Amino acid sequence: MTAVTHATHPIEGQKPGTSGLRKKTPVFMKPHYLENFVQAIFDVVGCKGKTFVLGGDGRYFNDSAAQVILKMAAANGAAKVIVGQGAILSTPAASHLIRLNRTDGGIIMSASHNPGGPTEDFGVKFNMPNGGPAPEAVTEAIFERTKELSAYHIDTAADIDLDRIGTVRLGGMTVAVVDPVADYAALMETLFDFDAIRALVAAGFRMRFDAMCAVTGPYARDILERRLGLPEGTVVNATPLPDFGGHHPDPNPTWAHALMEEMFGPAAPDFGAASDGDGDRNMIVGRGIYVSPSDSLAVLAANAHLAPAYAGGLKGVARSMPTSAAVDRVARAMGIEAYETPTGWKFFGNLLDAGRCTICGEESFGTGSDHVREKDGLWAVLLWLNILAVKRHGVAAILREHWKTYGRNYYSRHDFEAIDIHAAERMMSTLKAAIPTLPGTRVEGMDIAAADDFAYHDPVDGSISRAQGVRIRFDNGARIVLRLSGTGTEGATLRLYLERYEADPALQDLDPQEALAPVIRAAHALAGIKAQIGRDRPNVIT
Numbered sequence: 001m002t003a004v005t006h007a008t009h010p011i012e013g014q015k016p017g018t019s020g021l022r023k024k025t026p027v028f029m030k031p032h033y034l035e036n037f038v039q040a041i042f043d044v045v046g047c048k049g050k051t052f053v054l055g056g057d058g059r060y061f062n063d064s065a066a067q068v069i070l071k072m073a074a075a076n077g078a079a080k081v082i083v084g085q086g087a088i089l090s091t092p093a094a095s096h097l098i099r100l101n102r103t104d105g106g107i108i109m110s111a112s113h114n115p116g117g118p119t120e121d122f123g124v125k126f127n128m129p130n131g132g133p134a135p136e137a138v139t140e141a142i143f144e145r146t147k148e149l150s151a152y153h154i155d156t157a158a159d160i161d162l163d164r165i166g167t168v169r170l171g172g173m174t175v176a177v178v179d180p181v182a183d184y185a186a187l188m189e190t191l192f193d194f195d196a197i198r199a200l201v202a203a204g205f206r207m208r209f210d211a212m213c214a215v216t217g218p219y220a221r222d223i224l225e226r227r228l229g230l231p232e233g234t235v236v237n238a239t240p241l242p243d244f245g246g247h248h249p250d251p252n253p254t255w256a257h258a259l260m261e262e263m264f265g266p267a268a269p270d271f272g273a274a275s276d277g278d279g280d281r282n283m284i285v286g287r288g289i290y291v292s293p294s295d296s297l298a299v300l301a302a303n304a305h306l307a308p309a310y311a312g313g314l315k316g317v318a319r320s321m322p323t324s325a326a327v328d329r330v331a332r333a334m335g336i337e338a339y340e341t342p343t344g345w346k347f348f349g350n351l352l353d354a355g356r357c358t359i360c361g362e363e364s365f366g367t368g369s370d371h372v373r374e375k376d377g378l379w380a381v382l383l384w385l386n387i388l389a390v391k392r393h394g395v396a397a398i399l400r401e402h403w404k405t406y407g408r409n410y411y412s413r414h415d416f417e418a419i420d421i422h423a424a425e426r427m428m429s430t431l432k433a434a435i436p437t438l439p440g441t442r443v444e445g446m447d448i449a450a451a452d453d454f455a456y457h458d459p460v461d462g463s464i465s466r467a468q469g470v471r472i473r474f475d476n477g478a479r480i481v482l483r484l485s486g487t488g489t490e491g492a493t494l495r496l497y498l499e500r501y502e503a504d505p506a507l508q509d510l511d512p513q514e515a516l517a518p519v520i521r522a523a524h525a526l527a528g529i530k531a532q533i534g535r536d537r538p539n540v541i542t
């Protein structure tokens with residue numbers, strides 16, 4: 001059992017994006033590829049004498065990558081690594097373990113909602129001691145380090161049995177294999193009124209949770225079926241599979257269509273939910289009604305006080321810039337601050353750490369609070385359940401009541417995936433160049449009030465993040481946002497975000513695509529999408 005040092009050479013393109021380094025699995029499996037990136041992490045954050053958390057979403061290569069990372073941590077002098085049994089940890093559970101054990105951070109193996117398998121995606125990200133994703137300064141430093149490192153260290157010990165809970169030694173390091181669910185489930189019990197939810201279940205409430213063959217299966221079974229008493233079988237696709245059963249583990253109406261069909265069918269239960277590959281995203285569906293993530297965030301903020309953890313009120317709320325302004329209206333009514341941050345969870349971390357906000361969310365099916373420093377799919381489901389248990393109204397009634405009180409922000413996101421990178425960049429730079437000429441222009445009968453390329457001034461650390469997406473706001477309150485994805489692994493992805501406000505309850509029941517039709521046409525006219533990228537229709541609509 002000795003550590004060896006392998007000479008290596010820098011590997012190009014190991015630039016971590018908003019959620020760590022994501023590549024096709026065969027790329028990650030190339031000789032030294034994973035090792036180079038992990039060594040760069042340890043070189044930047046330091047490893048000697050430190051304690052880390054390690055786990056992943058169970059996708060293909062998860063287990064062997066875990067063995068490599070453990071042996072490298074040992075050879076780099078780490079004191080201890082806490083690893084989920086079977087190398088499994090959901091992203092929010094990893095965030096919680098990092099905080100609970102006051103560790104020096106953690107490594108999470110996941111490509112989130114991207115498909116997994118030998119030819120699909122893999123990913124590695126580093127989370128900080130606060131439990132949140134590494135900030136840009138750290139990921140930049142890691143990237144710089146990948147370009148210059150010339151050696152990595154790895155222990156030559158045999159693989160550890162990660163299926164057995166307990167403590168073992170690896171070189172000079174302790175490896176603690178822990179139950180991936182227990183501490184997380186215990187945290188949830190402190191946040192929510194489990195008795196109230198159990199009473200709701202006893203009164204006949206039924207739900208479906210689609211774990212999409214990804215990491216939340218064991219969490220959802222333990223919490224929903226065992227602790228809350230929902231019937232066995234409430235959680236479907238509950239066993240994490242290396243290829244997620246061939247599915248795209250992204251909880252949206254397109255990829256979670258089986259759940260959508262059930263919830264809109266004759267035998268729909270009261271409530272439906274799904275979560276993604278690594279368990280940080282969620283989709284909420286009522287019987288016959290879909291809840292957009294922006295609306296879900298607003299409803300959760302408006303009703304969070306019904307759950308014990310938030311009974312004292314919210315310090316503030318935060319949403320990513322492309323997320324609809326529905327939650328801003330709730331914040332205004334409550335007299336609390338609403339922050340608008342760039343896309344990506346890491347921007348919420350500073351606000352949460354500074355105690356400026358309690359609940360935050362993104363339009364991309366991410367919601368969370370200050371209980372961890374990641375978005376948390378099951379947390380959102382449990383907060384909904386807590387609200388339903390207290391209100392004893394259905395999802396549809398709660399949503400309609402919410403719109404009546406605050407107005408409805410019709411909202412949709414159109415994704416144009418796998419488009420030509422150069423065409424996409426050309427389109428964005430043409431649009432950016434036109435920004436100064438836009439205000440005052442009339443499109444589709446709507447006047448443009450303002451346009452900019454969003455820059456975020458972090459109120460906590462004073463940092464500025466520029467070029468976070470083009471925003472075009474109209475006099476009537478409608479809004480268009482365009483940005484290129486930072487997480488795709490194939491070509492470029494254009495995201496077009498569309499929003500329109502409707503105060504009149506008589507007009508709040510339209511199909512969002514219909515309600516947004518003029519806004520959609522305006523976006524195409526302004527950006528020249530068809531001419532620039534050769535596509536006039538998105539391939540995913542949420």
Ligand code: G1P
Nearest residue numbers: 019343344345362364485486487
């Ligand atoms: C996408 C989402 C974004 C989310 C990120 C990580 O990023 O749009 O809200 O934070 O995944 O889950 P994008 O591909 O748009 O850069």
Ligand code: ZN
Nearest residue numbers: 112113278280
């Ligand atoms: Zn995810």
